[in-house]
Amino acid sequence: MRPRLLLLILLGEFGLFVLATHVYSSLSPLSLLASGLVLESFSGFEGIAEGMNRKGRKAHAPAAIIGNSGIRHEFAFAVVPDSGKPTVVVDTELAVEDVDDTKVLKFYVKVFDVRPERAILCVSPKLSSRAAALANEYGIEVLEDEVPRRLLKLAEKAIDEKPNQEGS
Amino acid sequence: MNRTPHRIFPVHFAPDKKLVHIVVKLSDAPGSYSSILESLRTKVNLIGTATYTLSDGTAIFSGFAEALEATGTGEGLRELILKSGSALDAQVREGRDGLLIDTFHRGFTVDGDRYVLMRQGELVKMFDHVAQLLGSGGEALLYEEGVATGRWSADTAASRYGAGRVRAQAKEFNHLMTAEGMGDVDGQNGPGDGEFTVTVTECFECTGKPASRSGCSFMRGYLVGAAESIFGKKYACAEEKCSLKGKNSCEFRLTPKT
Numbered sequence: 001m002r003p004r005l006l007l008l009i010l011l012g013e014f015g016l017f018v019l020a021t022h023v024y025s026s027l028s029p030l031s032l033l034a035s036g037l038v039l040e041s042f043s044g045f046e047g048i049a050e051g052m053n054r055k056g057r058k059a060h061a062p063a064a065i066i067g068n069s070g071i072r073h074e075f076a077f078a079v080v081p082d083s084g085k086p087t088v089v090v091d092t093e094l095a096v097e098d099v100d101d102t103k104v105l106k107f108y109v110k111v112f113d114v115r116p117e118r119a120i121l122c123v124s125p126k127l128s129s130r131a132a133a134l135a136n137e138y139g140i141e142v143l144e145d146e147v148p149r150r151l152l153k154l155a156e157k158a159i160d161e162k163p164n165q166e167g168s
Numbered sequence: 169m170n171r172t173p174h175r176i177f178p179v180h181f182a183p184d185k186k187l188v189h190i191v192v193k194l195s196d197a198p199g200s201y202s203s204i205l206e207s208l209r210t211k212v213n214l215i216g217t218a219t220y221t222l223s224d225g226t227a228i229f230s231g232f233a234e235a236l237e238a239t240g241t242g243e244g245l246r247e248l249i250l251k252s253g254s255a256l257d258a259q260v261r262e263g264r265d266g267l268l269i270d271t272f273h274r275g276f277t278v279d280g281d282r283y284v285l286m287r288q289g290e291l292v293k294m295f296d297h298v299a300q301l302l303g304s305g306g307e308a309l310l311y312e313e314g315v316a317t318g319r320w321s322a323d324t325a326a327s328r329y330g331a332g333r334v335r336a337q338a339k340e341f342n343h344l345m346t347a348e349g350m351g352d353v354d355g356q357n358g359p360g361d362g363e364f365t366v367t368v369t370e371c372f373e374c375t376g377k378p379a380s381r382s383g384c385s386f387m388r389g390y391l392v393g394a395a396e397s398i399f400g401k402k403y404a405c406a407e408e409k410c411s412l413k414g415k416n417s418c419e420f421r422l423t424p425k426t
Contacts, residue, residue, distance in 0.1 A: 069311035070406065071385065073304045102301060109305025 044152040045077040045090065048159070058082065063089070067113030075110070076122075079159070086116035088159055094124045094148055101131040108138045120158055122151040171346070177216040177232040178270045178285065180263075186235040187263030188212065188242055191272045192249055193256040194219075194227040200254035204229055207252040211236055211245060226256060232268060278348075281324070288349065288372050295386060296378035307385040314389020321390075322397035335398055342366075350387070351375075351418070362401070362424040366391055369417040374410060383407050384418050391420050401425070 045061035052059035063078030065086055077090040089111060093103045104121065111119040119140050126144040127135060135142050143154045180187060190208070194200045201219060208214070212233035221227045235245075242260035249258040261271060276283040299306040325341065326334045334341065342353040351368040358364065373384040384407055392405045402425040409419035 067304075067308050069308040069385065069389070070404070071304050071308045071311060073308070106302045106305055109302050109309050113305065113308035 044149065045155070048152065048156050049077060051156075052079065052159070065089070065114045067110070068115065069113050071113060073110040073114055077155070077159075078116070086114055088118045088120065089114060089116045090120045090122060090155055090159070092122045092124075092148075092151070098126055098128040099123050099131055100128050101134045104131045104134045104138070104140065108134075108140060111138070111140070120155060122155050124148040124151060171352070173349070174347070175216055176218070176285075177230075178273070180215060180232050180268045181266055182234065182268075183266035185263075185266055186238065187215075187266065187268035188233050188235055188245065189261045189263070189268055189270060189272065190229070190231045190233060190245065190249070190258070191260075192229040192258045194229055194254060195256055196221075196225045196227065197254065201227070201229060203252050203254040204249060207248055208233070208245070211240060211248065230270075230272065232270075279328070289376060292373065292376050292378050295373060296380050299378070299382075300380035306380075307382060311385040311389040314386040314391075315393035315396075316389075317386075318390035318393025318395075319397045320393075322394040326397065331398075338398055341394075350390075360423065364395075364422050366420045366422065367417050368420070371411060371418040374412045374418065377412060381412060383410050383412060384420075387418065388420055391422060395422050 049059035049061035057079055058081050059077065059079045061077040063075045063080065063086075064072055065075065065078060065080060066072050075089045076092050077088075078086050079088045080086045091107050091110075093099045093107070095103075104127065107119070107121050119138075120143060121135060121140050122143045124144070125146040126132075127142060132142065141158065143151055143158060145151050145154060190212070192204055194204065208231075212231075212235055215232045215234060217229065217231035219227055219229045242262045246258050246260045249255050249260075259272070261268075263269075276285055295310055298310060302309060322334065339355050342355050345351070345353040349372060351371040351373075354367045354369075356365045356367070368384075368387060371384055371387055373387050374381060388405045388407050392403050395401075395403045395405075403422045404425055405420050405422045407418060407420050409415040409417065411418055
């Protein structure tokens with residue numbers, strides 16, 4: 001093991017994140033990078049949720065939803081009206097290389113359990129071809145961009161495109 | 169007497185011992201089994217045996233044993249058994265270097281159903297891996313598998329023993345789950361109307377404290393599936409105590425859904 005220095009400066013739409021970490025462990029710098037990106041994404045979704053709540057939608061970021069199995073699932077973002085049935089759930093998968101099919105499966109089994117009207121997976125940089133085929137088969141909407149912070153704009157637009165019938 | 173795990177012998181390892189697997193096809197004449205045992209009395213120390221009848225009226229005796237005579241051979245034992253007059257056929261297979269593996273049987277049957285014998289640890293690892301791979305979704309998946317398995321198991325019991333009998337003796341089937349190795353299962357009615365609580369000590373699913381698990385989702389689902397099949401109602405099930413959270417046993421409360 002040798003010391004690793006990781007300096008991440010991520011300019012998000014909702015703020016500046018600086019993560020400087022000395023790690024004396026076997027942790028991969030890539031996993032730290034991913035953690036930093038996930039933090040940014042969650043923070044960005046909080047902003048989207050705030051905006052949507054101002055418009056009367058019941059948005060949460062992050063969102064914890066109890067599925068039909070009784071298991072509690074976490075999503076980066078969700079719109080859950082008072083009826084309790086989620087209309088939209090969103091998750092993020094960020095990686096250095098293409099995101100593989102296990103990540104799609106991981107999202108899908110949560111989606112299967114909470115039965116939302118729409119399920120959106122935000123991916124950076126992109127899904128592998130197998131993962132994309134799986135997402136298509138499962139009816140998962142996929143948003144891809146090499147730059148994670150751009151996914152927030154895409155997600156906001158996608159969620160707003162079909163607001164559905166969300167009784168408050 | 170205390171309940172104990174059923175010891176069966178698809179394999180046995182005893183370094184420095186001369187091990188043999190004896191399989192005898194017995195006639196259905198009274199005393200044939202004791203006659204076989206008598207013929208073996210001075211030759212082997214039986215480690216584990218099983219006998220069961222076959223559909224043609226004959227029976228099988230299968231025994232793992234340590235040979236008491238260093239010079240004796242498997243063939244010699246076989247001839248001895250056949251001389252007893254009670255054996256229709258016999259085979260004796262010697263172990264190698266202290267390792268004896270059953271080469272006679274092909275799997276297991278329980279009351280007509282084929283079973284796969286696998287280590288509890290393997291199943292626990294498999295469930296743990298599902299949870300590790302799929303997170304909370306993995307737990308949901310295990311719950312769904314539990315519901316499907318519990319329902320199938322209860323449906324099978326109902327078709328074999330009669331739905332009314334299974335419903336009337338539902339608590340007896342806790343003993344079957346215990347005998348099958350799912351844990352020491354005990355069911356109690358109440359406290360609410362139609363509610364019941366199932367306590368599982370040494371629950372197979374969380375024994376060994378799998379690292380990625382947060383509860384016994386499969387067992388919770390299994391109880392829901394079985395209860396729904398037996399009682400014809402929808403149930404919700406909450407695991408109120410779990411060995412994974414430091415309790416002595418797992419406790420599941422099943423409540424009918426309105």
